[in-house]
């Protein structure tokens with residue numbers, strides 16, 4: 052879309068008043084912005100970035116582009132549990148607060164620790180596939196994509212299986228409060244979820260202190276132990292970072308799996324290619340991450356005056372990094388709107404970059420590869436069986452429901 056309509060689309064873009072058409076398909080708007088206003092000035096004085104080059108430049112410059120969200124979240128959340136939570140987690144802090152939590156978490160997400168999770172993950176995926184095979188008619192989000200990360204992250208933090216049921220709802224409510232606009236109901240839901248999650252974790256931490264797990268594999272034990280040595284975490288930091296970890300790996304990974312299975316429904320030739328050549332699964336997962344990035348937006352604020360893409364930004368300017376647009380930038384990805392399961396090179400920015408780059412990316416890749424790979428091997432002919440329901444969120448892109456028929460219909 053390159054004509055006047057495209058200029059109009061860029062001109063009328065308002066992050067605080069997104070349309071239903073945008074939520075369904077934001078990419079025409081992102082292309083229009085990149086072409087006509089790659090640093091789009093927003094009503095709050097901030098900028099919305101859609102080119103790969105500037106998004107990368109900001110991610111790599113954590114000195115001049117801060118992740119600290121206290122100034123932004125104080126008016127948004129007031130003195131609430133949501134404010135306490137979002138300003139305490141590592142992703143919304145700068146060094147040195149960020150670095151010590153990051154070290155503790157990263158130490159439990161090493162390639163060795165992640166490889167050790169594969170057998171249990173494969174068994175979980177196969178159990179879900181068996182259960183779906185017995186039904187035929189399924190919802191690929193509820194019955195599959197959403198059922199995987201909750202178990203994986205639950206295991207990582209040692210949450211007993213019988214206590215995992217509320218985790219997904221809490222996670223959706225807390226991350227939902229990060230949308231560009233927030234209704235009073237979303238605000239209330241988010242605050243309730245933080246409070247309930249905190250009181251659950253207080254109890255879990257007390258039990259883990261009494262009976263520590265293996266610090267090589269159990270993140271909660273590592274965070275507790277970290278709290279006790281020189282790099283002490285306060286009790287509140289410990290709890291909020293556990294909540295963040297549970298949330299970070301949840302909806303994002305659900306959406307990676309759901310978006311991939313939805314994209315393959317829309318692109319039958321790519322599906323056939325992947326079914327015929329399962330060795331393409333690793334590059335296919337990278338392409339799903341690029342093509343429909345489950346986390347579409349990131350945020351930073353300038354710490355001092357800086358020139359970005361030819362624009363002078365004073366200190367204190369908020370910038371929104373549009374991952375979804377950067378990953379469709381034709382200057383970086385030839386034919387960017389084409390799904391190509393063998394795309395190479397594919398240096399997408401779905402996991403961010405720089406010091407805050409996703410600490411769980413190897414785990415997310417493993418979950419995506421095992422889940423999508425085993426699903427396709429088992430049900431190569433799955434078909435849509437009803438209208439998919441989109442989450443209608445700008446930041447976390449995915450489906451709430453994806454009804455499908457996975458077994459061939461019986462001939463009467």
Ligand code: HEM
Nearest residue numbers: 141142299300303304307349401402403407409410411415
């Ligand atoms: C497809 C799945 C995932 C996607 C697309 C994703 C995306 C991202 C992105 C874009 C960031 C950077 C945020 C920023 O710089 O502002 C991030 C940070 C993070 N992610 Fe993920 N993530 C995924 C899965 C996971 C999983 C499974 C875990 C944990 C087990 C995880 C843990 C984290 C943590 C701890 C951070 C904060 C890192 C820091 O601030 O240093 N993520 N993720």
